[in-house]
Amino acid sequence: MGLGKSKIIRNLPDESQAALDYTTSEAGNPFVEGWYRDPGSATYDGVFWVYAAPSSASEDQTYIDSFSSPDLIHWTKHPNVLTIANVAWATKALRAPVPISRNGKYYLYFSANDIEEDNTGVVGGIGVAVADKPEGPYVDAIGKPLIGGYHNGAQPTDPDVFVDDADGKVYIYYGGHSHANVAILDEDMTSIGVFDNGTAFKEISPKNYGEGSKIIKRSGIYYFMWSEGGQASPDYCVSYAMADNPLGPFDRLGKILQRDSAVAQEIGHHSVIHVPDTDVWYMLYHRQPLSQSEENHRIIAYDRIYFNGDGTIQPVNMLVKDNFADGNMLDWTTYGGEWSVEDQRLAVKNTGGGMAMLDTDFSDLVFDATVATTSGNGHPGLLFRVTELSKETYKYKGYKAAISPTGVITFGKADLGTFTDLAQTRMDMAMGEEYHVRVVAIGSEIKIFVNDMDTAKITFSDESFTTGANGVRVFNAAAKFGFVSVAKPQSQG
Known part of the structure; x- marks a missing residue:
């Protein structure tokens, strides 16, 4: 069941179009040019921001680009908002950026160096960088990883940061290798706090969890989402769970985004775009075009999320549209x-x-x-x-x-x-x-x-x-x- 009738917006939105009520990226997916992966998103002062890593070999993932848009149609590129030059401990695999604004600053959480095992002496994991404006430049905030080791078996990768409007607490969700954790961020946004029981990391791994943690809150319900299946396999997809609090338990309900042999393959590692003051939500994710066989040939796309009356999420339908409103013909x-x-x-x-x-x-x-x-x-x-x-x-x-x-x-x-x-x-x-x-x-x-x-x-x-x-x-x-x-x-x- 949809949330109202969708419409095509031909020009920049006026006041009557402020909801940005699209069915998909009406001007075509990908909505920006280039091979990208692991998109993260935020909305600052009415402008939508998407941050993404290059889809390339780990050794070549040395920067993060961002894109801004007032209307989810026309995008401006901001290259190199974060680079390894500004993260002394990072040498490769700079990816999975997650933006958030707090305390008058702009923070970007990220993964770097792709730590595959614990206690190896290799520095890497989840970092945090800070800037004075959304387009950066972002600079490493603490000179070391925020989370640099394994806890509860979770690989320190793929963060998501969430501010709960119920009490103002800030949570960081993350994980790989089939384990997901949640932790509390202190007020400074650059250190890990502790729960009431004195522990710092709580495991919340739902069934089939793989990587790519994401959490949103809608109508008092906490939705935890993740990617499951192998990245280069047909079963790579996004699934979700619902809970009445930010710590779960998160019991898997099912898949909500997966490959469509008519449109795209290798679907996963998503974020969510919410149009402020509306019930309009979009799934932002990376995927591989059908004609591509090179694993790193990924693009970023978005499609509409619809909720059922009971709060559950309908499977996301990857639509094929192009009204050329952005002046491009990227696909x-x-x-x-x-x-x-x-x-x-x-x-x-x-x-x-x-x-x-x-x-x-x-x-x-x-x-x-x-x-x-x-x-x-x-x-x-x-x-x-x-x-x-x-x-x-x-x-x-x-x-x-x-x-x-x-x-x-x-x-x-x-x-x-x-x-x-x-x-x-x-x-x-x-x-x-x-x-x-x-x-x-x-x-x-x-x-x-x-x-x-x-x-x-x-x-x-x-x-x-x-x-x-x-x-x-x-x-x-x-x-x-x-x-x-x-x-x-x-x-x-």
Whole structure:
């Protein structure tokens, strides 16, 4: 059950759009450019901040970058907010940044040196750095790890810091190697306190805990979340538990974010973005695109979290959208033609043939986009279930739903240069006018809608292609495409 009707915001938000009520990153995932992992987030004075480590070999993880946004659409990069030059004991594996503001200062908790065993004499673990402003520069606050050894079997890695509004206490959650701990941070934010029983670390490991601790509080309920499964395996995912206090017990309820063979793989190590003074929450996480096999080729993304009436969390649905409101086309690969983003549309100049493709693999789908021919007499349109394409000739195997400036709507299939018209119809159209095109493909039945989403212009049955990538295509035309969305039919979630 959702929390109100979502909407696409085309421009910077005005007062009526202050809730930032999106269904996903409406301008596309990834929402920033580059290979990144382990995102952490905070909101300072109405600005959203995301901190992330480079997704690279441990030896190359020597810095943290941050990104700021007033609207979760337009992002400004702030490079090297923390580097090993400002952490004397860190040499590598600088990652898992967690930001928080307290006492007029900005703190960044992090992992470094990737301590894999206890009592080895190697310095490393969880550190804390401090700065006078969100973009840093951050400097190591204590000259040594805040947590530098194993307690209760928990690897000192992947911290999260949480201020409980009930009593103002500050907690740090962390852990790896299947064990999770919670500890109290003293008022100075740079030292570990003790619980009433005199101990400093309390184990809270839920079933299947792996790494990536995260806690939030909503309506008096404490939600503890974590990643489980191997990072480079199909079972890597995010699960959660609920409790009535910050110390648990946290009994595992189930998975809420996992790989989707149509969208992305290796999903995990998340944070949460909460829009202040609303009940709008987003899952911020890293994932690997479907076409990538290199483990460190990860991107950061966010999708909406929805809560049920009883407070439980619905499985997070990774959506594929791009309204180009940020002026970028980060998740697109182009083949032929000159592509750019103009006025929140994906534009291509008149070309003999070209494609822009998303890294997806949908079988049954609902594929929406706006299409406008700006010059030429070709048939720009939507590609789906594309199984093969040539980078040299821009030819492909798959289906195309096209619309010409003279009003011809065509559904056909291509086989690396041989295009077969399967069905055609006609409607009144004008050069440059924008049309909403929708493809609904369920099994062999394929329907094409134009503007009227209640009555299909074309219905046809074909079994040539059952699954594949999505994109847009031009031939002998210049065109613009907008508000792209690819989703599974509602009955499939």
